[in-house]
């Protein structure tokens with residue numbers, strides 16, 4: 327045999343076997359069972375179970391309970407022929423989403439999502455295709471770990487603004503009132519939104535930022551409400567989308583009509599702004615301008631018609647929109663959970679303060695370069711990500727063709743939910759998993775290895791769809807949390823100080839949804855000293 331043929335055969339033989347496997351799979355199809363799950367009725371499957379499910383119960387908790395009931399970490403649910411696969415363990419996630427990622431990386435065809443609001447510009451919901459690949463590649467170029475230091479000055483600027491807004495006029499700890507949830511959330515949303523807007527569109531004035539942060543908030547409602555499969559009945563019966571909006575029971579359609587213009591504004595308004603500022607010569611360097619220049623697209627602008635060259639300009643515009651949307655609500659959730667936890671765990675606050683004072687001192691703010699020197703702070707953020715996952719069911723994947731796993735038949739088109747909460751709360755992976763304990767992520771001194779799997783990887787999904795904004799998200803959340811901790815005491819609200827002995831619960835204290843947020847809470851945020859207050863007021867001035 328010629329040596330030149332060997333590499334060909336090395337590729338061809340597994341390829342041939344794979345096709346034989348798929349062929350046999352089709353032959354065997356009727357005989358192989360679906361993975362375990364609730365027994366359904368002919369034709370309607372588990373329709374009754376799904377229709378009568380307890381809406382108070384979080385979807386991830388329901389799947390976890392179901393897994394225990396059927397003693398399986400893969401589950402199958404069928405509603406009217408619409409099949410769903412649930413993966414409740416890291417092992418199955420790894421086997422299917424990672425090792426078979428070529429099969430498991432599509433997204434569901436969401437009737438309401440696309441009907442409602444043309445979210446199809448968002449590559450998070452795009453089908454697994456060349457179009458998605460082009461977007462993912464462009465996004466990855468600028469958001470991979472080694473590229474994001476370009477954005478660090480913007481993160482510092484937003485951190486400074488956040489601290490200034492929070493700083494009381496004078497140092498008078500006893501007279502500082504509790505901070506209400508709405509006020510704190512608005513500061514943090516502004517932080518997350520303004521950072522991403524500066525990064526992608528170069529926006530910097532408070533007026534522009536306020537408008538767009540509000541816009542993202544309004545549009546997020548529709549994505550949050552529609553992304554979880556089964557939130558609306560039309561997910562199971564797509565033909566319902568043809569019902570007129572006035573028809574009884576068509577409330578989903580009325581909602582869709584309200585959401586559509588909001589989502590449209592979300593993508594179009596900032597893009598118009600960035601193009602006009604480039605034409606006027608007032609644009610600040612950012613993801614959009616860097617890429618438009620890189621691909622020589624500036625000369626082809628037609629602002630009046632908002633005429634898109636259907637190629638790279640559209641990709642850049644869509645990626646900017648995806649970052650802007652993906653970066654706001656998720657980062658908000660992580661930071662709000664971190665503050666909630668700090669205010670209810672004085673022992674954690676004390677350890678974090680001790681580390682910051684020892685390593686950084688009290689005369690300057692921590693910076694992103696200090697991160698590796700602050701292992702407890704790092705471990706704290708990992709533990710928040712583990713205990714209170716921002717996206718408990720990740721984002722649904724769809725299987726591209728028939729498959730077999732552990733003797734079970736996985737049909738083409740099945741929706742796949744990755745139960746991140748089940749994985750991150752798994753007793754097998756994390757001892758005393760429902761106890762908040764950052765120490766579990768401190769390195770083992772002897773082996774210098776982490777004792778438990780790292781949520782900074784797990785919490786962002788598996789396979790080819792893993793969150794491409796994760797490095798940026800972690801830098802931006804770290805900066806705010808580190809500076810807030812360095813300068814402030816964070817405790818429970820004064821009037822309830824005695825009552826708050828219960829620690830935040832991932833179910834009772836959280837709303838359910840695609841991106842989960844803590845239910846409203848109050849806390850006290852008080853500068854630690856006059857020096858700390860001065861640091862808050864000065865921010866990173868002169869250093870950016």
Ligand code: HEM
Pocket residue numbers: 449450451452462469648649650652653654656657660716717720721722723785786787788789790791792793794795796798799
């Ligand atoms: C704490 C913050 C964040 C969390 C927990 C988070 C989590 C996730 C998860 C679980 C997915 C789905 C992965 C999968 O399908 O398997 C995802 C996708 C995505 N995230 Fe994030 N994310 C965060 C922040 C961000 C930020 C800051 C950005 C943008 C700068 C971003 C942009 C995206 C995009 C564009 C996708 C879709 C990827 C695709 O479908 O190919 N995310 N994220």
